[in-house]
Every structure is written in C-alpha cells, then in structure tokens.
Amino acid sequence: MSYPTLPASQRAWTFSTWGLPREILSLNENYTVPPPPARADLLIRVSHVSLNPGCYVTMAKIPPLVRRLVSGNTTYVPEGEFAGVVHLAGPAVPGHLQPGARVFGCLPVPKLISGAGPLAEYFVIPSESVALVPPSMSWPEASGLAGGGQTAINMLLEARLREGTRVLVNGGSGGVGTMVVQLAKAQGAYVVATCSGASGELMKSLGADELVDYRANDPLPAYLAKTYGAQPFEYIFDTIGTQALFVHCPPYLTPDGKLVNVGNFEGPGIAIWRAMLNTYLPRIFGGVPRRYVFASTTPNGDKAAGLARMVEEGRLRVVVDEVFEFEDALKAYDRMLARNAKGKIIVKVQDV
Ligand SMILES: NC(=O)c1ccc[n+]([C@@H]2O[C@H](COP(=O)([O-])OP(=O)(O)OC[C@H]3O[C@@H](n4cnc5c(N)ncnc54)[C@H](OP(=O)(O)O)[C@@H]3O)[C@@H](O)[C@H]2O)c1
Known part of the structure; x- marks a missing residue:
C-alpha cells in the first residue's frame, strides 16, 4: 500500500504580531508543513476556508505573548472553519475518516487561539472535530457549515x-x-x-x-x-x-x-x-x-454530522456571500470588515 507523501513546504497566510488582517497577514510561500499526525489527529489538504469574524477580532485583540504561551510558537495561521480531504490519518483515527475522505469541520477554541488554523494548504485537526461532507454540497458550501451551524445549535440549546x-x-x-x-x-x-x-x-x-x-x-x-x-x-x-x-x-x-x-x-x-x-x-x-x-461554540464531529444530515434532507443550506482566491485572502477580510456579508465569506485554498 502506498502512502501519500508530504511536500517539504507549503503556502500559508501567517502572522506573528497583533492587528488587523491587512496590517499583519502575509502570504508565506515557504511555510513548514505539519509532521504526520499522531493519535486520532488528521492532516488535512485544505480545499476551502470560511472566514469567521471572531478570528479577525482575536487577531487584533490577543497579544502575541498570550498566543506564544498557549502554543509555544511565534508564527500563526488564522481561521478555524474548513473543508478538505484527509491526507494522512493518525493511528487511532476511525475507519470512515481515512486518507481520501472528504471532511469539513471547525477547530476547537483553544486550537483557534494557538494559531494553527486552516488558511494554508495543510493543517492538523482532531478527527473528533470533523464530519463527512454531504454529497450534495460544493466545497465552498461545506467549508461554511461547521462554525455558524454549530454556533446556532448552541444558541438554540439555550x-x-x-x-x-x-x-x-x-x-x-x-x-x-x-x-x-x-x-x-x-x-x-x-x-x-x-x-x-x-x-x-x-x-x-x-x-x-x-x-x-x-x-x-x-x-x-x-x-x-x-x-x-x-x-x-x-x-x-x-x-x-x-x-x-x-x-x-x-x-x-x-x-x-x-x-x-x-x-x-x-x-x-x-x-x-x-x-x-x-x-x-x-x-x-x-x-x-x-x-x-x-453562548459559545463547542464544535464537535457529532454536531457537524447532524448539520450534514439536515443538509441532505433539504432542511438546511449554507449561504455563500463570495468566494475569493487564496492570493486574495486580504480582499476577503476587507469584505468581512465591511460587515454586510450575506452569509459566509470563503477563501479557495487549492484544488484537492
Ligand atoms: N461564524 C462563526 O462560526 C461564529 C462562531 C462563534 C461566534 N461567532 C460570533 O458571532 C458574531 C456573528 O458572526 P457572523 O459570522 O454571523 O458575522 P457576519 O456574517 O460577518 O455578520 C455580517 C452580517 O451582520 C449584519 N449586521 C451588521 N450590523 C448589524 C446590525 N447592527 N444589526 C443587525 N445586523 C447587522 C449584516 O446584515 P446586513 O448585510 O443585512 O446589513 C451582515 O449580514 C461575531 O461576533 C462572531 O465572532 C461567529
């Protein structure tokens, strides 16, 4: 059996200080690719990312020292909501999430703060935070389902x-x-x-x-x-x-x-x-x-799978405001900062 290989480096939007996206984000053409995942983690080849206002707000408000203490790193990749393909799976990952599976999900909040997000070609997420993409959904739609959807679920649970x-x-x-x-x-x-x-x-x-x-x-x-x-x-x-x-x-x-x-x-x-x-x-x-x-967002794969089922039953859809190319991520943030998006603002990372 052949295993997918990993490139030596990847393209990623990164930041290392605090401020608004245009002030601090830059496109890094030579960013480190995470190592093969351990335990029940997944290494994802990212297709699309859906921007979340909470990420630009925390980019502007969380001092770099706090991020450094949480993550031990000095360079960070933003965002948390994505859709993509499982590239490598850790040894404890369940059978339905093996390499090749099309998944979507949202990073748990501590990982959001640590700055190991999906606005990059590859990133790592616990397998318990993802679900399979519903067959009827496009990649941009799937990338926008987990964050807003699970936040809405938590609101309605109240x-x-x-x-x-x-x-x-x-x-x-x-x-x-x-x-x-x-x-x-x-x-x-x-x-x-x-x-x-x-x-x-x-x-x-x-x-x-x-x-x-x-x-x-x-x-x-x-x-x-x-x-x-x-x-x-x-x-x-x-x-x-x-x-x-x-x-x-x-x-x-x-x-x-x-x-x-x-x-x-x-x-x-x-x-x-x-x-x-x-x-x-x-x-x-x-x-x-x-x-x-x-209310806060506590994303997990079961909630994401519930949303996917509703999509398949025709009872839920993701409204996509606009899809931006990877190189145009700063324009996507401008769109978000305008505060009048209709639904989700999406960045296409790569063909997967
Ligand atoms: N997205 C997530 O996954 C997530 C998760 C947890 C928490 N949150 C938090 O939830 C909040 C909302 O996130 P979001 O993604 O829904 O934001 P968003 O999509 O960026 O919000 C844009 C929308 O806000 C509306 N709007 C702006 N000012 C308004 C006002 N004064 N009254 C009513 N509507 C107004 C605009 O409506 P019109 O265009 O019709 O004017 C536009 O549709 C953020 O604070 C975010 O941090 C989001």
Missing part, C-alpha cells in the same frame, strides 16, 4: 422552541444568523429577523416570517417596543451583540424570556464584561429583569 414560539434573530443575514433562522424555523418557531433592506429576499427564502430593517428603524429597541410590545418575543437570538437590544428589552421580551448572545465584534474583554453585567447585576443597581446568556 431555548425550548415549540410550534409558534416567537423569536427575534438579530443579524439574521450573517454567517451565524442564516443558520439560526433556518434551525429555529425547523423547530416550528415564528421568526422575526433583523437585516438591512438588501438582505430581505434572502431572509424570506430562508423562511423568516417577518423582517425588521435595522437601518430604517433606528433606534431598534424603540421600534421593537412599539411594534412588538403587544406580542413580545420569548427568545432573542443576538448574533451581533447589540447591547442596547438587551438593556431596553423588557417591553418586547416576555418576563420569562431569554436573550442569547454570541456577537462579540468588540473583542473578548468587552464581551466578557457585558456578559457579567447582563447576567449578574442586581435589579436595584439597574440590572435588566430578563435572563441573559452568552
């Missing part, structure tokens, strides 16, 4: 949705929002989604029952209080982290209701500080009398 449960999805047209809208609809919820006017058609095609144009109805909390005060929401799923949405929510969120947030565009420090305040500040000191949860 709720008990029934037929007709009224929910608001803030940021319905983004990578996470498009998933939350579809998964909430699949559980029977009545979904109101915020988006800009240009995203309206997309949101309707994903099943949203009502739309709120957040630009035309600024300030949003006052509009929601006026429009939904008589029929408040039971859950608000916030993918943007709009603090005012929680601070002013009592008129449009039922007393038993809950706001579940994942948005942290301003960085982990502010997100943690707000989560503490929103969760624990007593009412007598101005705390909001509603429940608040900051």
Whole structure:
C-alpha cells in the first residue's frame, strides 16, 4: 500500500504580531508543513476556508505573548472553519475518516487561539472535530457549515422552541444568523429577523416570517417596543451583540424570556464584561429583569454530522456571500470588515 507523501513546504497566510488582517497577514510561500499526525489527529489538504469574524477580532485583540504561551510558537495561521480531504490519518483515527475522505469541520477554541488554523494548504485537526461532507454540497458550501451551524445549535440549546414560539434573530443575514433562522424555523418557531433592506429576499427564502430593517428603524429597541410590545418575543437570538437590544428589552421580551448572545465584534474583554453585567447585576443597581446568556461554540464531529444530515434532507443550506482566491485572502477580510456579508465569506485554498 502506498502512502501519500508530504511536500517539504507549503503556502500559508501567517502572522506573528497583533492587528488587523491587512496590517499583519502575509502570504508565506515557504511555510513548514505539519509532521504526520499522531493519535486520532488528521492532516488535512485544505480545499476551502470560511472566514469567521471572531478570528479577525482575536487577531487584533490577543497579544502575541498570550498566543506564544498557549502554543509555544511565534508564527500563526488564522481561521478555524474548513473543508478538505484527509491526507494522512493518525493511528487511532476511525475507519470512515481515512486518507481520501472528504471532511469539513471547525477547530476547537483553544486550537483557534494557538494559531494553527486552516488558511494554508495543510493543517492538523482532531478527527473528533470533523464530519463527512454531504454529497450534495460544493466545497465552498461545506467549508461554511461547521462554525455558524454549530454556533446556532448552541444558541438554540439555550431555548425550548415549540410550534409558534416567537423569536427575534438579530443579524439574521450573517454567517451565524442564516443558520439560526433556518434551525429555529425547523423547530416550528415564528421568526422575526433583523437585516438591512438588501438582505430581505434572502431572509424570506430562508423562511423568516417577518423582517425588521435595522437601518430604517433606528433606534431598534424603540421600534421593537412599539411594534412588538403587544406580542413580545420569548427568545432573542443576538448574533451581533447589540447591547442596547438587551438593556431596553423588557417591553418586547416576555418576563420569562431569554436573550442569547454570541456577537462579540468588540473583542473578548468587552464581551466578557457585558456578559457579567447582563447576567449578574442586581435589579436595584439597574440590572435588566430578563435572563441573559452568552453562548459559545463547542464544535464537535457529532454536531457537524447532524448539520450534514439536515443538509441532505433539504432542511438546511449554507449561504455563500463570495468566494475569493487564496492570493486574495486580504480582499476577503476587507469584505468581512465591511460587515454586510450575506452569509459566509470563503477563501479557495487549492484544488484537492
Ligand atoms: N461564524 C462563526 O462560526 C461564529 C462562531 C462563534 C461566534 N461567532 C460570533 O458571532 C458574531 C456573528 O458572526 P457572523 O459570522 O454571523 O458575522 P457576519 O456574517 O460577518 O455578520 C455580517 C452580517 O451582520 C449584519 N449586521 C451588521 N450590523 C448589524 C446590525 N447592527 N444589526 C443587525 N445586523 C447587522 C449584516 O446584515 P446586513 O448585510 O443585512 O446589513 C451582515 O449580514 C461575531 O461576533 C462572531 O465572532 C461567529
């Protein structure tokens, strides 16, 4: 039996300090290829990568010293969500994930921080973090399924949705929002989604029952209080982290209701500080009398496989905003920083 060989070096986008992508990322034509994987790890030949705003935020906010302490390295490759082919498998990898398998997945958070991401021709990921690509999916679509999808699953695990449960999805047209809208609809919820006017058609095609144009109805909390005060929401799923949405929510969120947030565009420090305040500040000191949860992404292969099944059953799709060539990764980050993508921004790494 012949085993796939590894090239001596690879192309990878790398950084070694902190800042915005255009300031710190460069295309390294001669980057080290990881060694053959140990235990249950996979060495992946990456086809496509889906960008996640959390990665550029942490690129800008996590000091290099912290990354160095976590990983022991001084050069880092960004991102976490990918689709590609298993090139080499460690000795404890299960049979269905052997070399040649088409897989997608998302790095666990500690590995995201350590900076051994997939914006490179080859990278390593634990086999428990991946699932097989559904046959009906293109590579770009598959690369965008795991991160937003599993984040959406975790958000919905904080709720008990029934037929007709009224929910608001803030940021319905983004990578996470498009998933939350579809998964909430699949559980029977009545979904109101915020988006800009240009995203309206997309949101309707994903099943949203009502739309709120957040630009035309600024300030949003006052509009929601006026429009939904008589029929408040039971859950608000916030993918943007709009603090005012929680601070002013009592008129449009039922007393038993809950706001579940994942948005942290301003960085982990502010997100943690707000989560503490929103969760624990007593009412007598101005705390909001509603429940608040900051949900996190805990990706694993079983959840990814569940999403793949939904795709195969025609109940879920990945919305691709645009696919960029590998050399144009900085343009992909520009697109992301514009904050108006419709679904996922994808970088093609190579033909696999
Ligand atoms: N993607 C992941 O896997 C993942 C995982 C964990 C956590 N998160 C966190 O979740 C958050 C969202 O990520 P994402 O990938 O969904 O972001 P994204 O796709 O980059 O978000 C872009 C979307 O945000 C919408 N938007 C911008 N400002 C808005 C506002 N004020 N109100 C409502 N919508 C607004 C835009 O809608 P219009 O174009 O319609 O204006 C656009 O569709 C980030 O903080 C990220 O770090 C993401």
